[in-house]
Amino acid sequence: MNKLSEKNISKQTGLTLVLVTLTMIFLIGFSALAIDVNHALLNKTRLQNIVDTAALSAAVLFDTGKDEETVKKSVYERIASMSASKGNTELTIPDNAITVTLSNDPLDFNGSYNSNLESYVRVAVSNVPLSNFILPFFGLNKSVSASAVAGPSSSITNSCNIVPMVVCADLSNSSGFHGYQENQVYALKLSAKSQSSMGAGNFQLLDFGSGASAIRTAMAGAFSECMDIDDIAQTKPGANVGPVGQGLNTRFGEYSSNLKEEDYPSDVYIKEPDTLATIDKNGNVTYTDSWGYEEYKTSASACVDGLSANDPYCSKGEIGRRVLPVSIANCSGAKGGTTTLPIVSIGCFFLLQKAPTNNSGTQAVFGEFIEDCTVSNGSTGVIPSRQGAYKIQLYRDPISGES
Numbered sequence: 355m356n357k358l359s360e361k362n363i364s365k366q367t368g369l370t371l372v373l374v375t376l377t378m379i380f381l382i383g384f385s386a387l388a389i390d391v392n393h394a395l396l397n398k399t400r401l402q403n404i405v406d407t408a409a410l411s412a413a414v415l416f417d418t419g420k421d422e423e424t425v426k427k428s429v430y431e432r433i434a435s436m437s438a439s440k441g442n443t444e445l446t447i448p449d450n451a452i453t454v455t456l457s458n459d460p461l462d463f464n465g466s467y468n469s470n471l472e473s474y475v476r477v478a479v480s481n482v483p484l485s486n487f488i489l490p491f492f493g494l495n496k497s498v499s500a501s502a503v504a505g506p507s508s509s510i511t512n513s514c515n516i517v518p519m520v521v522c523a524d525l526s527n528s529s530g531f532h533g534y535q536e537n538q539v540y541a542l543k544l545s546a547k548s549q550s551s552m553g554a555g556n557f558q559l560l561d562f563g564s565g566a567s568a569i570r571t572a573m574a575g576a577f578s579e580c581m582d583i584d585d586i587a588q589t590k591p592g593a594n595v596g597p598v599g600q601g602l603n604t605r606f607g608e609y610s611s612n613l614k615e616e617d618y619p620s621d622v623y624i625k626e627p628d629t630l631a632t633i634d635k636n637g638n639v640t641y642t643d644s645w646g647y648e649e650y651k652t653s654a655s656a657c658v659d660g661l662s663a664n665d666p667y668c669s670k671g672e673i674g675r676r677v678l679p680v681s682i683a684n685c686s687g688a689k690g691g692t693t694t695l696p697i698v699s700i701g702c703f704f705l706l707q708k709a710p711t712n713n714s715g716t717q718a719v720f721g722e723f724i725e726d727c728t729v730s731n732g733s734t735g736v737i738p739s740r741q742g743a744y745k746i747q748l749y750r751d752p753i754s755g756e757s
Contacts, residue, residue: 389487394496397484400442401500406748408432409477409504412454413746416473417506417728418658418673419651426454429477445482453478460503460749474505476751503749509726513700513743514580517678518560518572520587522685523698532682532699534723537648539641541633541718542680542703557719559598560681561590566597570611573601574618581681585697599711602719605675606708620671623654626707631720639720647704647722650676676705677727679743700743702727 408429415425430449437445455476457463463476478501486495519542524533534540542557559569581587600610607620627643634640657668679702683695703721710717726744 393487394484394498397445397482398498398500401445401447401479401482401498402502404433404436404442404445404447405477405479405500405502406504407436409475409502410746410748412475412477413473413504413506416475417746419655422456422469425456425475429454429475433477433479444485447479447482451480451482453480460505461752463503463753472506474503474749476501476503476753478751478754499754501751501754503751504746505749506726506728507744507747509700509744513679514578515575515679516577516581516700516743517680518577518579519557519678520560520589520681520683520695520697521557521701522695523682525684525686531701531723531725534682534701536723536725537646539631539639539646539706539720539722540703541637541639542678542705542721557680559590559594561588566594567611569594569597570601570613571618573598574604574613575601575675576618581697581700583697583699587681587683587695587697589693589695595713596711598719599709602705602709603711605671605705607669607671608708610711619675620669621654621675622657622669622671622673623650623667623676624669624671625650625653625667630707633718633720641706641720646706647724650704674728677724678703678705678721679727702743 411432412425412429415428420428430452433447433452436442437447453476455463455478456467456469457465457474457476458468458471459465460474463474467473478499480499481497482499483495483497521534521540521542527533530536540557597611600608600613601618604613604615604618605621606624606626607615609615609618625645627641627645629641629643631639631641631643653662653665653667654673656662657665658673662668679700681697682699682701683697685695702724704724706720706722709719728743728745
């Protein structure tokens, strides 16, 4: 091999080493950059989960009647608590990075806010700094932001945690909600001594199975079937007063026939009105006491906040257990016994007092009709509505497009 060839080979070898070195530097840099990107995405997800939880928690507090100051304070506390939990400790979130905005419209957080209307909460956390790996070599630093909007949904058209009772709609009455007036007391389930036939304002059990035990646990809260508007419901013949009352009364902390507190907790507030509601042989309800759902909400909230330590009616239960979502059906032409009824909506009643557990009297289950109530599982319809059952949910943020 001549000297010229040896010289060319030497040059090519040197060029190859340069190319290999540059390629390795590029690959190492790209890998380091990928670490930065993945690290940012991971913490973005963590921050979004924190913000989603804070927004949902705030919306639930609004739903239970808390004031603006309490709700906003809870957002800061929830974010601080979650950012300090295992897996999130890298996220140091100062208070000045958190913004809480309230609105009556989940699509507009720039207008005025009225606390007497539906409340929606927007929680935003901006520019939370993260650790860097390769980005500083390019004069860059990384941070993450997240936002979430939460509040009540439109009326539920499909619900999976209702009480298995069906109430007849009053199709002849165009006022109220399918004929039911807010804050008025109704007989929810007629007792064994039948006071009237099926018709507007009457209530029956859904036929979800046989046996007193099944009825008892279903009325206590174990009913798991879903009901959809336009479904056909089959009613159950007979009054079944004992199992119905025993199941419903777990909400007042009364347990019998193998019902247990750990399975069916009471409500947090178990007071009954001083003067109980009654019903006569013609099905007319009489209620003269002024105590009702609004007073219950105030007292239940005080129990949860620990402000009513001396109130004997505070109980270690769950708030809202006395609020009953039930099916409303078209009972036109229906008669006693087993029958099929088309479901037209889901309505909400507040369980005013304990239910009867035997046939010795002529009383019924009494509920105060309320405009709306939350359910833990359900889906909404196409047409929005403020009345009936609803759930607390996340909305897409109209400002950032997140959530």
